[in-house]
Amino acid sequence: MQEGRMSEDRRRHPRLRSLIGGRIIFNDGRSTLDCVLRNISPGGALIACSAAVSLPEIFDLLLPSKNRRLRVRLVWRHEDQLGIATLSPVPSW
Secondary structure, three states, X not given: OEEOOOOHHHOOOOOEEEEEEEEEXXXXXXXXXXXXXXXXXXXXXXXXXXXXXXXXXXXXXXXXHHOEEEEEEEEEEEOOXXXXXXXXXXXXX
């Protein structure tokens, strides 16, 4: 995992601004953390969360409003923002 943000030119897919509520699920489902998806693409997203919690590299992202649960990988983290990559492409959020 990298500290800091991924540069725009390294992204495979363009990002779209969003404001989607979600929940990070880890520790075999025993731990959760509320979050907001700030921008999205078929290959990943920028997530904002308020807690300074140590997260594993791989975790689930629950999107109740979309009735979806995705397996994702943490790519980078900077303060309250996380860059994630989906483990399989998401054609539509």
